[in-house]
Amino acid sequence: MLRLFGPLIAPIVGLGFIAALVLAILTTSWEAEPPTAAHHFHLAPKPLHLASDGPLGKFDRQQLQRGFQVYKEVCSACHSARLVAFRDLQEIGFTNPEVKAIAKNWATEVPSVNPETGEPATRKALASDYIPSPYANETAARAANNNALPPDLSLITKARHGGAAYVHSLLTGYQNPPAELLEKFPDAKPSGTLHYNPYFANLNIAMPPPLAADGQVTYADGTKATIDQMAQDVSAFLVWTAEPKLENRHRTGIAVLIFLLIATTLAYMSYQNIWADRKH
């Protein structure tokens, strides 16, 4: 039996799968899918060049400190950065006393317990604390933002396609919906609490424009705080919050590659030497 049907088993199984696929193809509906507003009007992020780009990239600490200032004075009103501790800020050039002062004066206090009564309480942040969330929990955050949840920003430049360039484009991309959009897709008009932004996946974002005017923050180093400058600075800062070991990684990588290039050259010479008497 096996000798008779053995050679036929493979084609029969194959034809089963192929028949299922051919029938799927034949029953395909080729009606054009209705075009969506996002498909036509969504934009890829504008290019953004930061000092941390490229294999030799290093952070521009002045820029990170400016970016931190934007985060502190603007973003942190709604967005947490729960993976960043105040102590980490020493890595971007703040001194130990400065870090302690930043923690102590932070707008939100950290949750604590009243040592007398054991009741829930809050206390001023310490350098060892993580940056506290502006909201007690998700429900509170949604209640304060028309049911939208401001995402945590610690990893945002690694958690979105386009990374820092996306953040920069989103922050500077607010505009009025183009007339063409309203004409073709009347439903895409941002409703009540939403804002048109072509860099956001579905074009309508709940976050109101956070950087509304030049000079919204006053930089200590004298840099002019244009909207674009503030957006670039905070994007650079969020690259650091997402990847604080980036400089270490680049430095180690260069050393490892130099070592490997030398070792591989020696390995190649050894290979050639050993095979010198054998044609292959």
Next chain:
Amino acid sequence: MSFPWAQHYAPKHPVTQWLDERLPLPRLVYNAVGAGYPVPRNLNYFWNFGVLAGAALGIQIITGIILAMHYAANGAIAFDSVESIMRDVNSGWLLRYAHANGASFFFIVVYLHIFRGLYYGSYKAPREMVWLLGVVIFLLMMATAFMGYVLPWGQMSFWGAQVITGFFSAIPVVGDPIRIWLLGGFAPDNAALNRFFSLHYLLPFVIAGVIILHIWSLHIPGSNNPTGVDVKGPQDTVPFHPYYTAKDGFGLGVFLIAFSTLLFFAPNLLGHPDNYIPANPLSTPAHIVPEWYFLPFYAILKAFTFNFLWIPAKLWGVMAMFGSILLLFFLPWIDSSPVRSTNYRPLYRWFFWMLVADVLALGYLGQAEPSTFVVFASQVCAAYYFAHFLIILPIVSRIERPLPLPNSITESVLHGEKAEAAPFGTQTA
């Protein structure tokens, strides 16, 4: 071991002699990957990838064991424990990026290793068992990689686990109970995360065990070679050490350069941004995709959209996806051509490269945004995949007239260069 002219282990130092009489472990190594293993002299660089796959497994086990010292397999803190490794553990970023990219490089070298086996007919007699064990290793790798990807407990981890364990619910009648039993709940949660972690730690050692069997079964007939012609005499082989240890040393250097370039300068290139968002069962990502190395199989899964013969499309997709890998177990018997190397198979060569293009296309389609055209293209490519193995290959291997094979490996190496052939010709016993 495999050929009578293999060199014999002869320890000179009293200590190694003492050890050899009591526990001949150095003898085993000598015969397995030392001077005691005669290997065809004409292997090209495609024969480096077996050793590189072993090196990749070593990297995964070492980095993985250290990561496990810092990782917490608990749904509430798994994501944060990974971030703590990235931020607070000494060189933790290096360990984690090496492990994540190491998985990708493991698959890159294993796919090239499989490609080499397919092209040069390494699955054919007398090496069928080497091939079968290789497919077992491949399946174990896929299971290990999938469970490892779940551990960081990001959005793609969670939804990937949701989709993949959903395959079991396609089984008629008992599907849903099986899925719930495997997950330890109605959806991936703490129970699933813990068992995935346990199995993710176990399976690499199972892989290491099957690799030992894989090499053992290889050493019975000895290595295949680019001509596919059997070894005829000592002039056809060189001892593994120092000849191929030296060549593999160079190959390992090139591999590590490529690996380090990605690891240090683009460590997130092959990952998905959504996995930096903590797992959220209430928020489905817009576009769920597996890791790149599963994409061709994912495309096959999604290609089945028609309920054919009262079997639901989903079950067809799941059967086809598993079938696309399981059919590799039958390859040594599906391809009945006695000629191993595709170099000497003028007709099969075309279909071989068609298959390579087909699998690459399926990989692309696996990650593409689904549109009518993408689904149509996946259906055509999936149909071709099955047609290649189950219809074209049995026919081609019967009707094909292969090109004349060289008389021996040495002749193939030295073809035309008679002056150089002499010294080796005289070595023939």
